[in-house]
Amino acid sequence: MGLQLYDYILSGSAYKARLLMALLGVDYQPVAIDFHPGGEHKKPDFLAINPAGTLPVLVDGDLTLCDSQAILAYLAQKFDPTDTWFPTRDPGVTGRILQWLAFAGRLTDTAGAARLHDMLGRPLNIEKARTNAHMVLRELEAHLTEQGFRGDNFLTGSNPTIADIACFPYTALSPDGGIDHDDYPAIRKWLVAIRRLPGFIEMPGIHRLHDMRDEADA
Amino acid sequence: MTISDVARNDWYPVAIENLLIEGQPETVVLMGETLTILRAADDQIKVTAADGSECPLTLRYGHVWSSIGRPEHALFDIPEAAEEGRRMVDCGPVRVKASPLRVVENFLDIAHFPFVHTDILGAEPHTEVEPYKVEIRDTVDEVWATKVRFFQPQAAKSAEEGQMTDYMYRVPAPCVSILYKTSPPRPGAWDVIGLFVRPISEELCDAYAWMALYDEDSNQTDLVQFQQMIFLQDRSILENQIPRLLPLDPKMEIPTRADTTSVAYRRWLKRKGMTYGAQLVAR
């Protein structure tokens, strides 16, 4: 049996796994979980798979992984023969990638939470979440600005890694939670760079780049 | 602000019937008023206003319907809901920071398919909207658009190539739109997709999608998530139209023939005096 991904179409975290598998050309079997409105992720059948009741979950044979960042690391290690998505030979590079994987969690807790509030009506102190999300986005903007000085388009270098995939969804989706990108020119350029990657797939709230289909101008 | 009678005295969705758990009240806001929905131990569902008074109640199409006023009419009928062989799918509420009327109007629009639902409901270069028929049916006081055809790149999961798909649209109430669409497994029949909108305020609403499909194969959750995917593609559009209220005076806009349903809907709202969620003077 191949890979199975317990998935929810509107989950930015599940999208991380879908996106990396698309970029790596990995086949998998999606299993849709009725997160909303059914709340299936908190019901016994699903809790038997992931007691934490969170999505996504990746199952590969006997292995079950319940954290989107861990899933990215696993997929890259197992399926990326070029060793560019999660290079581990240089401890400094590995350390920096792990730092951004942890940072992705802060995006989920702030911008991701604001989105769940605004989109699905989940209870939250929304003003606080938005303020905190802007603080996190300012950190990301500052780092991407410095990467730009170095001539690097991505979080840890000139190539994308799982760090970029981990931070991309909830940054790109933040307008769904009332947090726009007007103040963040470096983030805007980075989001476009990721959307231009060969094999990129979209999700609701992240439209594709229609400009890639260029037309002859009349 | 005062809420016009036509807005007050109508039915709105307040909950999904199946998801109400006995003894666990849910609260929602309907046009600024907080309502509590409770399935009691005797399995009876009740809707109560903040002052404790009981609100009108109708259970239909998988949803709990209520009102902050006194509806003088029964909830609109969807005859297809009673047809044998259909599968009912409740897709859940999605919140949108826009006028409920904008959400309904967008649901009536096909010209955006190639740009907003790319490669699903539409695809360039198949962008042309052929003339279709729109009428306000006075006998039932509803807006109908018929003979709507649009190119769909992948009408069914099994379909290899795109094809022209037929649609009909029906607006039986200001905050409700019903779409009829060629059923892939039964080419002669229509699948029915309803959008039931609850105004929270004039610029904020919850939209519940509901489907009655001829489909024996698909996984229920896959169907729900397909519909959520489509609606969430629309959501960022709806939240970024200026103004947030739906203009009843189109002075700042340029409707063309492809917008005929939109104009008919707005005319109908104007005639009914449905001003909740509407902008009266163009700015």
Next chain:
Amino acid sequence: MYGLLKLMNAGLTENDQGSDGWVPVVLSADLPVAGVMRAQIDATQPLDLVVWRSRSGQVSAFDNRCPHRGMRLSFGFVRGERLSCIYHGWQYGEDGACRHIPAHPDMTPPASIGANTYLCREYDGVIWISQNADNPPDLPTFGGQGLRSLSVNRDEADLRKLLAETCIPLSGAGETAPAEASIIAENQTSLVLESTTEAASLQLMIHFQKVTPGKTMLHIQTNPDLPVDLRISLSRWAERFRWSAENMGTMVNSWDASAGEMRP
């Protein structure tokens, strides 16, 4: 001797009345080819604009509102020399005129259907907007390099005051005596900060964009050809300035030791 580069022409004098009516909205490098962005300008009539760059590099600014059904054009996309609305794909040329309506592909739209346009000029690494056609651009010349833009939740006047009053070491760590920066030129849109030591001279030009009440965007340029670590130091200086401004305090007068070193 990068630090000794002089401004070729700061373009600003104390008496300069500035370029009335022209507002900076983005550094050139932050609006790449086919880029589309939103810019808000706080004015008597607050503006919500879309600013975009065509394939050939031309920049344009319109009201951020599709004439068809009001969708924000900043969600749109650029193909060739046209901006398309994301909602129904209506296409507009750089002059704002509608060129194509996908739902009616055989019709040539009349020139009278169009987006409301603004003057948009790219000048010396910054993109400027004006509503006033009678007012020719008299924009600052700096000849510098874009550093970054950042938003600050304070009014422009507060920021200018803070910049004027505060001792701001612009030079990097490792200097024996961090120099104080002073404003050497200022006009209505911009100011130039200079910091000179024996080893180096640094200039920052800061252009102000009033975004909304209480919010200002700073578009910052520096001397050209600064090394990466110094640019990082200056970017971090800008962050510290923002922190200071937003927290009502005075500028923290110490250099972040983790910032880049300045090596003569």
Next chain:
Amino acid sequence: MIRDTQPLMMNRQTELFRFSGDVSDPDFLDWICHRANRLGLNGWVRKNAAGGFIEALASGPEELLDAMELGCSLGPITVWVETVVRCPHDSDGPMPNGFKILTQAD
């Protein structure tokens, strides 16, 4: 801003529009004129006092005449357009350049 007038490739046609209903608000004429100018149509609009309706002659491509009908059928909030009747008009006389309001004297 001055724009080059584009050549209209489509067949231009001329139609007479009659808007009836509660159309007495005098500002409706301005509204119609504004709409026609926005659509680049040539022609005129006037009040037919005797008939209690508004009539307009408009010339342009069919799609834009349709847009004219749609926009005006909704109109400003002070107006209720019950019906719009359109009929082709063989106009031998010169059409005005642009669109204007005809007063009773015209």
